[in-house]
Amino acid sequence: MRSFFWENLRIALSELWGHKTRSILTGTGIVIGIIAVSLMSTLINGVDTLFEDSMKFLGRGNLYIEKWPWFGDEDWWTLRNRPEIELDMADDIKERSEYALVVAAERGRSANLSYQDLSAENIFIHGVTANYPEVSTVDVEFGRFFTESEDRTGAQVVLLGSEVAKNLFPQGNPVDKMIFAGSKRFRVIGVLAEMGKFMGSFSNDTQVLIPLATFNKIFHGPWGKRTITVKVPEDRVDEAKEELRGVIRVLRGQKPGEKDNFAVNQQNAFRQTYQGIKLAIGGTGMVITALSLLVGGIGIANIMFVSVKERTREIGIRKALGATKGQIQGQFLIEAMVITASGGLVGLIISTLISLAISKFIFPANMSFGVAFMAIGLSIAVGLFAGLAPARKGAKLDPIEALRYE
Amino acid sequence: MSLIQVKDLYKIYQMGNTEVRALDGVSLSIEQNEYISIMGPSGSGKSTLMNLLGCLDTPTNGEFFMDGINVATMGDDELAHIRNKKIGFVFQTFNLLPKSTSLRNVELPLIYNGAIKAADRKGMAIQALERVRLGDRIHHKPNELSGGQRQRVAVARALVNNPAIILADEPTGNLDSKTGEEIMALFDELHKQGNTIILVTHEEHIAEHAHRVVRLLDGKIASDDLTSRAR
Numbered sequence: 261m262r263s264f265f266w267e268n269l270r271i272a273l274s275e276l277w278g279h280k281t282r283s284i285l286t287g288t289g290i291v292i293g294i295i296a297v298s299l300m301s302t303l304i305n306g307v308d309t310l311f312e313d314s315m316k317f318l319g320r321g322n323l324y325i326e327k328w329p330w331f332g333d334e335d336w337w338t339l340r341n342r343p344e345i346e347l348d349m350a351d352d353i354k355e356r357s358e359y360a361l362v363v364a365a366e367r368g369r370s371a372n373l374s375y376q377d378l379s380a381e382n383i384f385i386h387g388v389t390a391n392y393p394e395v396s397t398v399d400v401e402f403g404r405f406f407t408e409s410e411d412r413t414g415a416q417v418v419l420l421g422s423e424v425a426k427n428l429f430p431q432g433n434p435v436d437k438m439i440f441a442g443s444k445r446f447r448v449i450g451v452l453a454e455m456g457k458f459m460g461s462f463s464n465d466t467q468v469l470i471p472l473a474t475f476n477k478i479f480h481g482p483w484g485k486r487t488i489t490v491k492v493p494e495d496r497v498d499e500a501k502e503e504l505r506g507v508i509r510v511l512r513g514q515k516p517g518e519k520d521n522f523a524v525n526q527q528n529a530f531r532q533t534y535q536g537i538k539l540a541i542g543g544t545g546m547v548i549t550a551l552s553l554l555v556g557g558i559g560i561a562n563i564m565f566v567s568v569k570e571r572t573r574e575i576g577i578r579k580a581l582g583a584t585k586g587q588i589q590g591q592f593l594i595e596a597m598v599i600t601a602s603g604g605l606v607g608l609i610i611s612t613l614i615s616l617a618i619s620k621f622i623f624p625a626n627m628s629f630g631v632a633f634m635a636i637g638l639s640i641a642v643g644l645f646a647g648l649a650p651a652r653k654g655a656k657l658d659p660i661e662a663l664r665y666e
Numbered sequence: 667m668s669l670i671q672v673k674d675l676y677k678i679y680q681m682g683n684t685e686v687r688a689l690d691g692v693s694l695s696i697e698q699n700e701y702i703s704i705m706g707p708s709g710s711g712k713s714t715l716m717n718l719l720g721c722l723d724t725p726t727n728g729e730f731f732m733d734g735i736n737v738a739t740m741g742d743d744e745l746a747h748i749r750n751k752k753i754g755f756v757f758q759t760f761n762l763l764p765k766s767t768s769l770r771n772v773e774l775p776l777i778y779n780g781a782i783k784a785a786d787r788k789g790m791a792i793q794a795l796e797r798v799r800l801g802d803r804i805h806h807k808p809n810e811l812s813g814g815q816r817q818r819v820a821v822a823r824a825l826v827n828n829p830a831i832i833l834a835d836e837p838t839g840n841l842d843s844k845t846g847e848e849i850m851a852l853f854d855e856l857h858k859q860g861n862t863i864i865l866v867t868h869e870e871h872i873a874e875h876a877h878r879v880v881r882l883l884d885g886k887i888a889s890d891d892l893t894s895r896a897r
């Protein structure tokens with residue numbers, strides 16, 4: 261039996277080699293199908309990884325009190341007219357909420373930074389409270405974070421994101437150097453560890469952190485997005501959210517029946533929306549992929565019928581010399597599978613190259629072994645299904661009639 | 667028990683309103699190690715009979731026993747097995763694979779013979795080709811060979827599995843008398859080794875190698891005699 265496999269493989273290869281153009285044209289359908297499958301899966305895996313990485317920035321047990329909800333379909337004008345979040349609510353929330361473990365406040369805006377003759381433009385300046393490290397994933401790589409008293413007194417100290425530090429201080433330790441943010445002088449007290457990008461775009465590495473009080477002192481007016489981050493126990497997020505809504509409504513003096521004029525955002529909202537999008541894209545992809553493989557498979561079946569017809573005499577000769585039905589069927593099945601497996605291999609190579617290019621220029625999308633395995637398995641399966649009917653037709657031929665076929 | 671026994675064999679082709687009786691009630695017994703030539707005018711049913719004896723075709727009517735077993739009761743795989751191991755067939759039209767070399771053509775029966783190792787095939791095929799004096803043409807394809815050479819490849823292919831029965835439909839039809847005699851010497855030798863030989867020929871001097879001559883006429887046996895070589 262084993263030797264048949266090799267024999268049939270040999271026949272298949274010489275047959276396909278003998279009809280090069282036809283083989284290539286036939287295999288192309290499968291190549292395209294396999295590119296679609298493997299790229300689709302790779303991209304979804306890539307987006308998944310990216311999403312999970314990004315989600316690390318948002319603690320699971322964090323609730324974000326903001327003017328704007330992250331998701332939803334409320335009327336834009338209503339949202340627009342909500343009052344800004346009063347950051348000084350933070351202390352009251354900490355006092356009144358049972359669930360709140362940490363309550364941090366933050367504000368931000370862009371500004372230009374400079375050190376001697378080097379400058380960094382459009383840097384996101386983030387005014388945060390001293391407990392910010394407890395509600396975020398920032399890590400201080402060099403130096404230190406600012407203290408509560410530095411926050412309270414509005415000290416002009418700054419921590420640099422890793423990119424900012426690299427740009428302003430290409431050679432050397434920025435700690436204790438003085439930089440300018442606009443016209444204000446700040447002392448660098450630390451550099452943050454590299455964190456990567458959030459959802460592939462906004463990078464926390466290009467921000468700087470200053471005490472919130474300092475931010476309030478320097479940037480008067482309604483600048484920037486305000487957030488109060490409340491850290492609560494991870495297993496009580498839902499209850500905590502309800503409680504917080506009540507606390508804030510009371511603090512803001514909202515009447516019963518009046519709609520919340522603020523949003524309590526959480527990671528879950530991202531997750532749900534993301535899952536929905538992923539399902540939609542994945543589902544569409546599956547349908548397209550299945551269709552392209554189906555079309556490819558029909559092409560293979562068609563060419564295999566032609567091949568069986570053309571080789572009727574050959575089948576007659578083989579049967580006359582003792583080939584069984586099973587052996588003839590195996591010969592044509594292997595031929596079909598060789599076409600589809602080669603198509604699958606070519607498709608896999610092309611999509612690996614494409615995903616490498618995507619990884620390099622757009623976002624991390626690495627072809628996994630699982631995907632490669634699936635692609636090859638799938639292409640062989642298509643060959644098996646497409647080859648079955650023609651192979652059976654060939655196997656069933658009557659030897660003497662096949663021999664007489666002109 | 668005879669090696670081959672056919673009783674009242676009919677092969678009738680229905681061509682529109684007319685029917686062609688290629689075999690019209692043939693009964694025949696062939697023993698182990700017989701050497702038979704089948705003769706008769708063109709269209710008398712010789713090839714039709716050979717195809718039936720070779721388990722390639724099925725009769726319209728009548729019975730065919732091989733080693734006492736009714737061939738009609740055999741399954742597809744069993745028939746394939748018999749065609750492969752028990753019978754060596756030389757076709758009137760050669761039936762070589764046009765895109766394969768002599769070597770590959772002769773290897774074919776060995777490929778379908780599960781008992782032979784892949785490593786041994788080539789040697790056996792070359793040996794068979796050398797027996798028909800084609801040792802120097804093993805890499806030629808059929809269209810690179812003369813008619814007689816093709817016929818000899820077909821003979822080599824029939825011999826390679828060392829089958830008990832050799833059915834040869836005009837195996838010397840395309841050969842000059844010298845090469846024809848060489849092939850016949852080969853059949854004589856196989857016969858001496860105990861094989862059963864059945865061959866179709868138009869030439870009396872070829873038929874004389876056999877011990878028995880069966881003459882067909884219009885699908886019927888006209889005569890069935892022993893030759894001078896029969897003891």
Ligand SMILES: Nc1ncnc2c1ncn2[C@@H]1O[C@H](COP(=O)(O)OP(=O)(O)OP(=O)(O)O)[C@@H](O)[C@H]1O
Pocket residue numbers: 679681686687688706707708709710711712713714715758
């Ligand atoms: N497939 C077929 N359909 C219809 N008639 C057929 C078929 N095969 C053979 N015949 C007829 O059967 C008869 C016997 O044919 P067969 O090939 O057995 O003759 P033959 O004795 O081998 O002749 P030759 O010496 O020319 O080879 C012929 O009349 C032929 O026309």
Ligand SMILES: [Mg+2]
Pocket residue numbers: 712713714758835
């Ligand atoms: Mg004939």
